[in-house]
Amino acid sequence: MSNHAQSKTAPPLSPSPPTRAGVRALSRFTFTLLAIEFLDELVDGSRQAAWPLIRRDLSLSYADIGLLLTVPNFVGNCIESPLALLGDTRHRRAIILVGGVCFALALLLVAHSSGFATLLAAFVLCYPASGAFVSLSQAALMDAAPARREQNMARWAFAGSLGILAGSLALNAVVAAGATWRAWFGVMSAVALSLVLAARRFAFSTNARHSDPPLERADASHERTDTTAERNDDADAPAAHPGIRQGALDAWRAVRRGAVLRWLVLLEFSDLMLDGFHAFLALYFVDVVGVSDREAGVAIAVWTGVGLGGDLLLIPLLERVRGLSYLRWSALAMLVLFPAFLLAPNLYAKLLLLGLVGITNAGWYSILKAQLYASMPERSGAALALNNLSGLFGGMIPLALGLVAERFGLASMMWLLLAAPLMFLAAIPRKEKSLETC
Secondary structure (H helix, E strand, C coil): CHHHHHHHHCCCCCCCCCCHHHHHHHHHHHHHHHHHHHHHHHHHHHHHHHHHHHHHHHCCCHHHHHHHHHHHHHHHHHHHHHHHHHCCCCCHHHHHHHHHHHHHHHHHHHHCCCCHHHHHHHHHHHHHHHHHHHHHHHHHHHHHCHHHHHHHHHHHHHHHHHHHHHHHHHHHHHHHCCCCHHHHHHHHHHHHHHHHHHHCCECCCCCCCCCCCCCECCCCHHHHHHHHHHHHHHHCCHHHCCCHHHHHHHHHHHHCCHHHHHHHHHHHHHHHHCHHHHHHHHHHHHHHHCCCHHHHHHHHHHHHHHHHHHHHHHHHHCCCCCHHHHHHHHHHHHHHHHHHHHHCCCHHHHHHHHHHHHHHCCCHHHHHHHHHHHHCCCCHHHHHHHHHHHHHHHCCHHHHHHHHHHHHCHHHHHHHHHHHHHHHHHHCCCCCCCCCCC
C-alpha cells in the first residue's frame, strides 16, 4: 500500500538526454530540411532571373507575367491552409512527400511549357506543392527542437537567402555555358526528386514531447519495436494527432489569444521593411535618386549580399542574445538608419546606409516566425494555416503602398515603411518568456 502511495506522489521522470545516435539523426534531419528550403529559394531566384528569357521564348506580355504571379499565389494560399492543418495529424509525412513529388513534377512542367496556359498550370501546381513540401518541412524543423526554434529559423532564413543568390548566379552560368533555362529547371526537378527520396528516411513526428525523437524510420526489427512503442505512447495522448476539424477549431481559438495575434500582425508589419522595401528599391533608386538601371542593380546587389551576411551572423548571435531583445534594439536602430538613408545626399552615402539597414533587419522574419510557432506548441501546422490566412490580408500591403506612391509620390511613400519598427516597439513584450512557454 505504501509503495502504491509513493508511486502516485513520485514526480514524473525528466526526459533523458539525447543519445549520440539521436543527435546524429537530428543533424541529418535538420540538414535535409534546410536543403529543401535552399532548393525552394534556388527555384525562386532562378525564376526571377529567367523572366526575360521566359518572356521571349513564350511571347508573354507584362499582363501575362502579372497573372502568372498573382493567380498561383492566391490559389496556393487557399489550398495551403487546409494542408497545413492536416500537417498536425499523422498524415504530415505523406503530405510532405507527395508535395515534394508534385513540386518536382511542376518544375518539369515549367521546363516543358509551350505557352502561357501550360506555364500557368505549372505554377498553379508549384505553389501549393511548395507549401506542402517546404512549409511543412519548416514546421517539422520547429517541432524537432522546440527549445532552439529561433536558432533553427535563423538557419532556415540563411539557407533561403543563399538559395536566392545562388539561383540567379546558377542561371546566368547555365546560359553562359550554352544551355537553356528549360534545362536548368529540368535539373532542379531532378534535385527535388532526390530530396524527396532523402526525406523518406524520416518519420516527421508531430509530437514535440520527446526530447530525443526517433527521427529516422526504422528498418531493423528491434528498431521497428521502438518505433511501435513510440506510436503506442502517442496513442495515450490523443491531442497530439487532432483531425482537421479539431485543428481548425484549435486555430480559431488560438487566433483569439493576444499572443498568437500579436505575432501574426508583427510578421505582416515586418514585411514592410523586408519584401515591401525590396519590391520598390530599384524603382526608388531610378525614380527618386535619379541613377541608371545599372546603378540601381548595384543597390539590389548590396541589399541581397548584406542580407545574406546578416542572416549568417544572426545564427551565432542568437546563442548569446535573446531574440526579442535583439528585435527591440534593431527597431530602435532602424528608426535612426532608415530616415538617414532616405535623407542621404548622394548615391554612395545611400548605398552605405542601405547596407546598414539590411544588416539591421536581419532576423526579423525568423525570430517572429519562431515566436509564432512557440505560441502554439505542438500545433505547428495550425500556426502555418493562420500565417497563410493572414498573408491573404498582408498581400494587399504592396497594392496599398503602390496606391500611396501613385497619389503622393514614391519618396513620400517610403516614410510609411517606418511603421514596422514603430509597431515592434509598441507590441513586442518586454517581459520575455522562454520559447517553450510562450
